[in-house]
Amino acid sequence: MSPAGGADFSLRRLAVPAYGPSLLFGLGEGAILPVIPLSARALGASVPIAALMVMLTYASSLVFNVPASVVTYRLGERKAIVGAAVVGAVAVGFAWWATQLWHLVGAVLLFGASASVFMLARQSYLTEAVPISHRARALSTLGGVMRIGVFAGPFLGAAAIGQWGMSSAYLVCGAALVAAGVLAATLPDLQASAGGGGRVPISVAQVLRQHVRVFLTVGMGVVLIAAVRASRQAVIPLWAEHIGLTPQTASLVYGIAGGVDMLVFYPAGKVMDHFGRRWVAVPSMIVMGLSLLAIPLTHSVVPFTAVCCVLGFGNGIGAGMVMTLGADFSPDVGRAQFLGIWRELSDLGAVGGPAMLSGITAAAALAPAVAATGVIGLVAAAVLWRHVPSRPMPSVQRR
Structure with missing residues (x-):
């Protein structure tokens, strides 16, 4: 049970x-994500197949989320985190060794499963x-630290590749x-976690039935x-x-927006703790x-960069928002x-969003597809305004 008090609590503890394991996991993930499609190409994959390789990590996570909850429930959180890190290291070892495409596919799927357990x-x-009293700050910091790791990981991987070749990113x-x-x-x-002791036996189906209203309201948000x-x-x-x-300019714009994204996660968490989750969740989506x-x-680099920075700010203030809401309920x-x-x-949305973008682009054009994504953001804001409490939540849905 989460401690109710917290006047003398410090996140520094x-x-x-x-946070160290999350930073390191993010670094490792960031180091290999740009390399996976290139490894697939080197093993004979076509360009479309190579492009799908990174999606395999998300597909594996999507499939493994519920089993990951069972693993965490049975082992306890600490053992699950350690085990996921070990399995992830084994997976990237297989990727480093891979001599055929199916070896790499198996390694990527295993890595995605380990990431699912680790994150949950x-x-x-x-x-x-x-x-x-400190929950939103703790989880916003967790989300921010992971983003910092994923942001820095490609640079660390690139340094290793420059010295020892492409496969060295897997070793990193x-x-x-x-x-x-x-x-x-x-x-x-x-x-309550040590060895699974102190836990009341309960199935995923029971939890789903007991909290179906939350999943159909806030969950849809x-x-x-x-x-x-x-x-x-x-x-x-x-x-x-x-x-x-140019691709170089596009990467620079992406990086600048990502830098803005990483600057605001802690203040946003403090706002959520002091004033309520709604006061960050709704503005983030708006x-x-x-x-x-x-x-x-936008039709030139300067206005495009400015808008992307605002977009990064909106995403950044929402760091840890989904995890905080999940913890609350x-x-x-x-x-x-x-x-x-x-x-x-969350993973269903992460897979469905780009699929919708692709479908509308194919049926109409890119501009309407981007605008439709913006409309979804505004709909999300409305759903969150309706269903997320405006005040800090001392206890929600306790059983």
Whole structure:
């Protein structure tokens, strides 16, 4: 059960054991994501197949979210985090060794499954370990730290590739994941988690039935949030190409927007803790929705960059927002199972958003597709305004 008080609590206590593994996992993931399609090409894959390789990690996570909740429930959060880091390191070892395309496919799928367990267990751990008064700051920081790792990872991987060749990026990832596992092993077991003791047996189906109203209301908002966020990652490079920017300029714009994204996660978490989740969740989606609607109106690098920075700001203030809402509505009994379903909703949106963008672009054009994504952001804001409480939540849906 999450501690109710927190006047003397400091997030600094968790800086190394809780956030260190997340930073390292993000570094490792960022190091290999740009390399996976290139490895597939080197093993004989066509360009379309190579482009699908990165999506396999998300597809694996989508399939494994609910099993990940069972793993976390049975092992406890600390052991699940350590185990996921070890399995992830084994997966990238297979990718480094791969001599045929199917070897790489298997490695990527295994890595996606390990990432699903890792992310669910770290969220569940912080939900239990941090007082409710500090929850949004803790989870926003968790989301921000992971983003910093994914942002820095490609640079670390590029440095290794320059020295030892393309496959060395997998070794960088493997080393980061081993270090993440070692740090995670220093986490104290939660009282209700050690060896699964103290937990009341409950199935995923029972949790789904008990909380179906939450999943059909706030959960639908989570689907829309994830759709907008995932589409944003495709919109920036696609619109940059549409207005004639070079790949180098497009990457620079993407990087600048990502830098803005990473600057605001902690203040946003503090606002959520002090004033309520709605006062960040709704503005985040409004800013992102209006920014996406504005992108088709830009036709040169300066206005496009300015709008992308505003878009990054909207995304940045929402760091940890989905995890915080999941933690708020999760029950004491069946928390891991609840969060597994919650992550399933998020991943459905993350897969569906880019698919919708692609479909509308194919049927009409890129500009209407980007505008439709902006409209989804505004719809998400309306759903969140309707169903997310305006005040801080001392206890929600407890069982």
